[in-house]
Amino acid sequence: MKQALLRVPLAPLFAGVVPLSPETARYVSRVHRLREGERFLAFDPAQALEGEATLVEVGKGALAARIASVHPASLVPRRPVTLIQCVGKGDKVDAVIRDATELGASRVIAALSARCVARPQADRGARWRRIAVEAARQCGRGDVPRVEGPLPLVDALHAVHGAAGACLDPRGALSFGRWVGEVTRVGEVMREVALVVGPEGGFTDEETAACEDAGFARVKLGSMTLRTETVCAAALGALLALTDA
Structure with a gap:
């Protein structure tokens, strides 16, 4: 069975290289021990968007997410x-x-x-x-x-x-x-x-x-x-x- 990707809130979300805040960087690299090149699922809860992300290092101690594309979130409530x-x-x-x-x-x-x-x-x-x-x-x-x-x-x-x-x-x-x-x-x-x-x-x-x-x-x-x-x-x-x- 394919293991589900770690889900990480990230806003604003767009295709390209999205910098991670220090708090988010600590969450993915220290709490969940992801390393450069590993993948996670980024989602923007305000826009209801998501996209598969790859962790990249963009400077000494600085991390970002490389996102090929974004799309509407797959799971949102249907009824208000x-x-x-x-x-x-x-x-x-x-x-x-x-x-x-x-x-x-x-x-x-x-x-x-x-x-x-x-x-x-x-x-x-x-x-x-x-x-x-x-x-x-x-x-x-x-x-x-x-x-x-x-x-x-x-x-x-x-x-x-x-x-x-x-x-x-x-x-x-x-x-x-x-x-x-x-x-x-x-x-x-x-x-x-x-x-x-x-x-x-x-x-x-x-x-x-x-x-x-x-x-x-x-x-x-x-x-x-x-x-x-x-x-x-x-x-x-x-x-x-x-x-x-």
């Missing part, structure tokens, strides 16, 4: 899916972004609601984007979700106007499977889907009403109440299984 995740304590959003990337979300919006305990700084976005890139590298995905926020919950809801929305609520009357069947009927165009997940304490009644006013159905994911950081993997995994998208 936005996850609105209310911010949880500690590193819970980090875990959610990692899972969302691996499970095909095209956009992740960190939201602030009344019961959010954590209030991350705006510069947290850079860390979240790095986590998404690393998750894409690991799972074979050729792009990454757009990571936005933190935004007030109402603003996040308005940012996905027109999508088929579900407010994941253990008190919801509509099952997730039934909702998916209604919004992704056979023969329908790949309609955008948006899921909104509350914080540890759930939504207030006013926030649930705001979700419904924005067109989000109240959908029950199962009989058990899940932790906020677990809902992402459960819902996106179920969506993949039910729609193969």
Whole structure:
């Protein structure tokens, strides 16, 4: 069996000789011990491009990738899916972004609601984007979700106007499977889907009403109440299984 090439994020990606940053050079030469002349797969997650690369030395201690050609990434999600995740304590959003990337979300919006305990700084976005890139590298995905926020919950809801929305609520009357069947009927165009997940304490009644006013159905994911950081993997995994998208 042919061994898969090491996947390395590299941007901007183009045909020719692409210099490697010191961080990327250390990753390929010290962590994975690639030597001059060995190959790896370079991918640009922002442009969803990839190309086979050969490691070359371009100066004392400086490395580059020689790329014959680039082409669209071979593995990208087919359906646009936005996850609105209310911010949880500690590193819970980090875990959610990692899972969302691996499970095909095209956009992740960190939201602030009344019961959010954590209030991350705006510069947290850079860390979240790095986590998404690393998750894409690991799972074979050729792009990454757009990571936005933190935004007030109402603003996040308005940012996905027109999508088929579900407010994941253990008190919801509509099952997730039934909702998916209604919004992704056979023969329908790949309609955008948006899921909104509350914080540890759930939504207030006013926030649930705001979700419904924005067109989000109240959908029950199962009989058990899940932790906020677990809902992402459960819902996106179920969506993949039910729609193969």
